Amino acid sequence: MILQMKIPVIMKRNPNQYFMRILLFAIFVFFISCKQQTNNTAQAEIPKTDTVKVFILKTDSVKKTISLPGELLSLEQVQIRAKVAGYIKKLNVDIGSKVKKGQVLAVIEAPEINTQVQELNAKVQAAKAKFESSKDYFERINTAYQKNGVIAPNEWQRTKNQMLADSSEYQAAMLSASALHQTDNYLMIVAPFDGEISQRNIEVGSYVGALGDKPLLVIENNASLRLQIEVPEVYSSAILLGNSGDLTTRSLPDKKFKVKLVRKSGSIDQQTRSEKWEFIVPNENGELKAGSYADTKLSFLRNKPTFIAPSSAIVTTLEKRFVTRVSNGSIQWIDIRPGFNMGDQTEFFGDLKAGDSLVLKGNEELKPGTNVVVKL
Numbered sequence: 001m002i003l004q005m006k007i008p009v010i011m012k013r014n015p016n017q018y019f020m021r022i023l024l025f026a027i028f029v030f031f032i033s034c035k036q037q038t039n040n041t042a043q044a045e046i047p048k049t050d051t052v053k054v055f056i057l058k059t060d061s062v063k064k065t066i067s068l069p070g071e072l073l074s075l076e077q078v079q080i081r082a083k084v085a086g087y088i089k090k091l092n093v094d095i096g097s098k099v100k101k102g103q104v105l106a107v108i109e110a111p112e113i114n115t116q117v118q119e120l121n122a123k124v125q126a127a128k129a130k131f132e133s134s135k136d137y138f139e140r141i142n143t144a145y146q147k148n149g150v151i152a153p154n155e156w157q158r159t160k161n162q163m164l165a166d167s168s169e170y171q172a173a174m175l176s177a178s179a180l181h182q183t184d185n186y187l188m189i190v191a192p193f194d195g196e197i198s199q200r201n202i203e204v205g206s207y208v209g210a211l212g213d214k215p216l217l218v219i220e221n222n223a224s225l226r227l228q229i230e231v232p233e234v235y236s237s238a239i240l241l242g243n244s245g246d247l248t249t250r251s252l253p254d255k256k257f258k259v260k261l262v263r264k265s266g267s268i269d270q271q272t273r274s275e276k277w278e279f280i281v282p283n284e285n286g287e288l289k290a291g292s293y294a295d296t297k298l299s300f301l302r303n304k305p306t307f308i309a310p311s312s313a314i315v316t317t318l319e320k321r322f323v324t325r326v327s328n329g330s331i332q333w334i335d336i337r338p339g340f341n342m343g344d345q346t347e348f349f350g351d352l353k354a355g356d357s358l359v360l361k362g363n364e365e366l367k368p369g370t371n372v373v374v375k376l
Contacts, residue, residue, distance in 0.1 A: 050366075050370070050372050050373070051372065051373045051374075051375050052326065052359050052360075052366070052372045052373070052374060052375065053359070053360040053361065053374075053375050053376075054326055054357040054358060054359055054360060054374045054375065054376060055309075055310070055313070055357070055358060055360050055376070056355060056356075056357060056376075057307060057309065057352060057353075057354055057355065057356040057357070057358050058307075058308070058354055059305040059306060059307055059308075059354050060305055060306070060308050061301065061302065061305050062301070062302045062305075062306055062308060062339065062340050062342075062347045063241075063299060063300070063301050063302075064235075064238075064299070064300050064340040064342055065297060065298070065299045065300075066235070066297070066298060066300070067295050067296065067297050067298075068229050068230070068231065068295070068296055068298060069229075069293060069294070069295055069296075070227045070228055070229040070230075070247075070279075070293070070294050070295075070296055071227070071228055071291070071292075071293055071294070072225045072226070072227055072249075072281065072288060072289070072290055072291065072292045072293075072294055073225060073226040073227075073228060073290055073291075074220040074221060074222055074225065074226070074290040075221045075222065075223065075224045075225060075226055075280075076193055076195065076219075076220065076221035077198075077218065077219070077220045077221070077290075078192055078193075078218070078219050079215035079217075079218050080105065080189060080215055080216045080217040080218070080219065081213070081215050081216060082108060082186070082189070082208035082209040082213075082216060083183070083186040083209070084108065084110055084113065084183055084186045084187065084209055085110065085207075085208070085209030085210065086108040086109050086110030086113075086187065086207075086208065086209060087108065087109050087110075087205055087206065087207055087208070088106055088107070088108060088109075088202050088203065088204050088205060088206045088208060088216075089107045089108060089109035089204070090106060090107040090204065091105075091106045091202065091203070091204050092104060092105055092106060093105050093106075093197050093200070093217065094197065094200055095197055095198065095199065095200050096196065096197060097196065097197045098195075098196055099191040099194070099195060099196070099197065099219065100191060100194050101191055101192065101193050101194050102190055102191060103190060103191045104188055104189070104190055105189045105190060105191055105197075105217060106189040106202070106216065106217070107187060107188060107189070108186070108187045108188075108189065108208060108209075109187070110187060113183060113184055113187070114184075117177070117181065117184055120173070120176055120177040121177060123173045123176075123177075124170075124173040124174055124177050126173075127166070127169050127170040127172075127173040127174075128170050128173075130166050130169070130170070131163070131166040131167050131169070131170040133166075134159075134162050134163040134165075134166040135163050135166070135167070137159060137162075137163075138159045138160055138162070138163040141155070141156055141159045142156065142159075142160075189216065189217070191219060192219070193219070193221055194221060194223075195219045195220050195221040195222070196219070196220055196221075196222060197217055197218070197219060198218045198219070198220045198290075199215070199217060199218035200216075200217055201214040201215060201216060201217070202216045202217070220290060222283055222286065222288075222289075222290050223283060223284060224280055224281060224282055224283055225280075225281040225283050225288055225290060226278055226279070226280065226281075227247065227259055227278065227279040227280070227281050227294060227296065228276055228277070228278050228279075229276070229277050229278075229279065229296060229298075230269070230272055230274040230275070230276055231274055231275050231276075231277050231298075232273065232274050233268050233273045233274060233275065234339065234340065235298075235300050235340075236268065236274075236275040238300040238301060238302055238303075238340075239300065239301045239302070239303055240261055240298060240299070240300060241299040241300070241301055242299075243260065243261045244258055244259060244260050244261065244279075245258075245259050245261075245279065245296045245297055245298040245299075246258065246259075246296065246297045247259045247279075247281060247294050247295070247296045248294065248295050248296075249288065249292050249293070249294045249295075250292070250293065251289065251292060252287060252288075255287070257281055257282075257288065258282075259279035259280065259281050259296060260279055260280050261277060261278075261279050262278055262279060262280050263277075263278045264276070264277050264278070265277070279296070300340070302339075302340075302347070306339060306347050306348075306349065307347065307348055307349065307350070307352060307354075308342075308345050308346070308347055308348075309323065309345065309346060309348060309358060310344060310345060310346075310360060311341075311343070311344055311345060311346045312360060312361045312362070313358050313359060313360055313361070313362050314336065314338070314346055314348065314362065315362040315363060315364060317364065320335055321335070321336055321337075321338065322334055322335050322336060322362075323336055323348070323350070323352075323358050323359075323362060324358060324359035324362040324363075324366050325352070325356050325357065325358055325359075326357045326358070326359065326372060326374050327356075327357070329371050329372060329373070329374070330368075330369060330370070330371060330372075331359075331366050331367065331368050331369060331370040331371075331372060332368055333368050334350050334351060334352055335350060335351070336348040336349060336350035336352075337349045337350065357374055
């Protein structure tokens with residue numbers, strides 16, 4: 001109330017002085033505001049230094065255990081087919097029969113083969129007689145030829161040529177008879193190895209030997225089984241611990257079987273990017289069945305220490321995969337090649353060395369050249 005009464009008095013005494021004071025006050029406020037804005041701008045222009053968590057890179061022996069599916073196959077398997085046409089005269093085995101090498105499994109009846117054998121035997125005898133006759137004649141001619149002028153040279157040569165021709169005919173007849181005798185042996189179907197009959201597609205009286213027929217029998221040797229596994233390319237050069245693995249099957253989920261690595265294919269399949277490894281599985285008691293699917297645990301080890309880092313340190317983009325290194329307080333992106341993935345940790349390879357400081361949680365926002373403060 002007092003202020004309201006004084007203002008009019010001042011205005012009456014000196015209006016110009018009043019407006020001058022107002023103007024000076026406004027100028028003062030303007031300069032103060034500009035100064036604060038300048039300070040704020042200067043502060044905004046000062047780059048902020050981020051603090052990042054880092055870890056010290058080390059090398060270590062990398063071990064990884066994985067489970068891979070595979071298929072159990074017979075150690076040996078063969079399809080028995082008829083090499084000659086005929087009818088099954090006798091069948092000695094059935095599905096599940098245990099057989100020994102050389103055992104007669106079936107007998108084929110083919111009367112025409114017996115007739116051909118007799119015919120060829122007769123031809124052999126005829127050729128033999130003809131050859132012996134020409135040989136005897138040549139020997140007598142040769143004896144007379146030794147006396148000058150008794151036998152003409154051209155007659156001696158003709159007799160010798162006849163003997164050689166009869167000899168060749170005799171040899172050809174014997175070879176034909178031998179081949180047919182071998183065919184005669186095909187009438188007896190025998191086991192090529194010890195095993196078990198897994199398929200039978202014939203009965204007594206069945207006609208066999210036609211093209212496109214199913215195999216007569218299938219024999220398998222399952223005393224040991226072959227296990228084939230497609231091993232991913234990333235593990236193909238690693239060391240398999242113990243050169244073996246542990247196998248389980250769906251039919252026997254409570255049992256584990258030891259498998260031994262025996263061979264590798266030596267090449268990477270272009271479609272699956274994997275290498276085929278083959279294991280041997282002992283199966284003396286016949287618990288495991290050929291054709292079964294199995295899961296095998298394999299433990300792999302690198303042949304020398306490699307870099308290991310938390311998986312969060314590895315940044316993956318569409319263009320590259322890298323880790324973030326801090327050197328002299330500055331960010332660097334280092335390209336890497338991943339190895340074994342062990343969940344929260346990953347093996348990798350790159351232009352790094354033990355003792356480097358890597359950002360624990362890498363991201364694309366930490367651009368190369370950015371200054372940071374490290375925090376272990």
